[in-house]
Amino acid sequence: MTKPEKTLMISPIQHGTVIDHITPGQGLTVISILGIARGTSETVTVACNVESSHGGRKDLVKIANRELVKEEVDKIALVAPDATISIIRDYQVVDKKLVETPDIISGVITCPNPNCITNTKEPVPTIFAAHSRGFRCRYCDTVISREHDIGNYI
């Protein structure tokens, strides 16, 4: 029996950004972090639990006609620390980089402490600072440890 020819599950994009090697199950959280979950003019493709060439499974996000900047993609590191970001122009990868966990994360994580001042009607974004065990709320000192699923607080 001949081995079936390997085909691409997702079409390549002409221009835009490909976020690859996302931790399985975090693809939808990634587009939420990027603020493109709630209506966008770009074509967004999300693939979940696809086979990785490195073995195992991964999620994958492609955003056509939009090149993400570093500040945007670094937020992804919260839930997908191994993700890679490729910028595509004319079907060619012109830039490829790893995500880096930012020192300060503003307006992305909701503080899990219900008594934190950020969980009130005050007009203040949450601010979390990188900490040895995870991320610490600037206001109430609550730590979301890396063992927790940070995606639950995004």
Added chain:
Amino acid sequence: MTVNQKNILSVRDMEREEIDRLLSAAAEFDRGNGTGHELDGKILAVLFFEPSTRTRMSFSSAMMRLGGKILNLGSVEATSIAKGETLSDTIRVVSGYADAIVLRHPKEGAARLASEVATVPVINGGDGAGQHPSQTLLDLYTIRESMPLSNIDIGLQGDLRYGRTVHSLAFALSKYNNVRIHTIAPEGLDFPASLKADLSELGVELICHDAVEECLPELDVLYVTRLQRERFPDPVAFDSYASTYRITPELLEIAKPNMIVLHPLPRVDEIDPRVDSLPCAKYFEQAHNGVPVRMAMLNEVMKS
């Protein structure tokens, strides 16, 4: 927040040198070495969104003893807060009325938020279960009046899970050398795991005990806090626990002669009133120390 605006929000933010400087300044005021005119013409806004006796009155007393004046929020029900105004807006407005703000608020992080929108210094007078730096400084001051802050064994007894005073005190003591912290708390009311991890990272030796007798002979300081029935994991067991945790003159016979007993007050049944007349009972002195310590804090943030 303006450039050079000096706030006192949390002992986490403070270096040991800053703490020592404030405690030394408090000692000067305590010994009557102030002029009484350090803050002449200055106004302190006292914004308390929660009930308080000692903190509110001692900040007011401290301001008056420095020659300054007090502007009180009054009852929350009679203010614009009752109309739905945000804390941020209240603070922005009050910044124009006073030279500094002392804030007590039920939400954790309220003082830090206030400091970000205020144009005058903000002192945290206690925020929810969070920070209460003036209490911590007066606790340290009271200990320092009896012994050096380094090389001591301190027992923390009572509700260590929700008690903000013991959290702040443990953090502050982590800045001093060779301080061993002994915790004595009912199951479920011990230090939160994240706090234990923080203290461990700071190199603090933390020893847990089931009963105070286990560590009492080693202690230089016994810091007792109130057990609250509503926070007890098993309300039925509260009464038997409360009697077990009671400090009595008989129990204190095994303590070192120079050990001191502290309590942030108000107390309920944790300390037998017969202890009050013993030389080790420093909790009323501790409450009185709130005035010179808060004088030092107010002078620090408002001095020219």
